[in-house]
Amino acid sequence: MRIGILGSGLMGGKLGTIFARAGHDVIFSYSRSEKKLERLAREAGSGKRQAGRGARAGTPAEAARDADALLLAVHWSRLDDVLKKAGDLSGKVIITCSLPMNDDDTGLVIGLTSSGAEELAKKVPKARIVSAFNTLPSEVFFAVFENRGRGNPPQCVYCGDDTKAKAVAARLIGDVGFEPIDAGPLRIARYTEPFTLLVGQLAYEGDRGPAMAYRFEWFEERG
Ligand SMILES: NC(=O)c1ccc[n+]([C@@H]2O[C@H](COP(=O)([O-])OP(=O)(O)OC[C@H]3O[C@@H](n4cnc5c(N)ncnc54)[C@H](OP(=O)(O)O)[C@@H]3O)[C@@H](O)[C@H]2O)c1
Numbered sequence: 725m726r727i728g729i730l731g732s733g734l735m736g737g738k739l740g741t742i743f744a745r746a747g748h749d750v751i752f753s754y755s756r757s758e759k760k761l762e763r764l765a766r767e768a769g770s771g772k773r774q775a776g777r778g779a780r781a782g783t784p785a786e787a788a789r790d791a792d793a794l795l796l797a798v799h800w801s802r803l804d805d806v807l808k809k810a811g812d813l814s815g816k817v818i819i820t821c822s823l824p825m826n827d828d829d830t831g832l833v834i835g836l837t838s839s840g841a842e843e844l845a846k847k848v849p850k851a852r853i854v855s856a857f858n859t860l861p862s863e864v865f866f867a868v869f870e871n872r873g874r875g876n877p878p879q880c881v882y883c884g885d886d887t888k889a890k891a892v893a894a895r896l897i898g899d900v901g902f903e904p905i906d907a908g909p910l911r912i913a914r915y916t917e918p919f920t921l922l923v924g925q926l927a928y929e930g931d932r933g934p935a936m937a938y939r940f941e942w943f944e945e946r947g
């Protein structure tokens with residue numbers, strides 16, 4: 725797939741690198757440093773496991789133009805700016821990992837009756853939005869990718885209203901090494917977004933480090 729990365733920081737930089745190493749064609753965009761985008765592109769293409777296609781740096785509009793999927797990975801305060809720079813996103817699959825956090829990242833600014841993903845969908849009503857990867861700390865992605873295929877993978881919940889877009893997201897989640905868990909329609913982001921604050925608490929305030937993920941288990945009901 726051709727994947728455009730809108731926001732090439734901790735999330736976009738790492739996931740874009742993994743997507744490229746999994747064989748996708750990636751364009752990194754939306755950093756304040758053009759040099760950083762070029763370095764990301766160079767390094768994404770140089771991993772031992774790189775399956776061949778490649779990565780390059782570009783503008784948000786270039787990242788969006790021919791993309792089969794876009795990863796939206798910006799701070800909530802940058803949302804309008806990056807959407808404006810990306811241009812017409814009609815029909816595009818947008819996988820958002822962006823959380824509606826306040827400026828100092830201490831709390832959600834949207835919740836209970838809506839979610840960041842739903843507010844994004846209102847801003848780009850013709851795009852196909854999936855919420856994914858937002859429930860995991862960026863520090864775990866490379867470890868999960870290195871461990872993929874070794875059984876009992878960690879999971880990544882995702883939600884959205886567009887079946888085709890969800891299939892694209894599920895494939896990319898699987899490419900990183902997670903088991904994709906379909907949590908339902910986009911409004912379920914009202915639950916997944918605050919769940920991330922729990923994950924963040926465990927990752928950043930716990931004593932076992934931030935490279936953590938989760939796995940739900942289902943049992944046969946008894947009694
Ligand atoms: N980090 C995590 O573990 C994590 C986990 C779950 C969800 N999320 C969510 O994912 C989204 C991205 O998080 P992140 O940690 O990847 O953020 P980040 O590291 O700050 O990356 C944001 C990207 O946006 C770029 N950007 C472009 N113009 C900017 C401007 N004027 N001001 C600030 N940034 C600008 C940054 O540029 P530079 O390259 O110049 O910095 C960077 O590439 C957020 O909504 C966050 O809440 C993050």
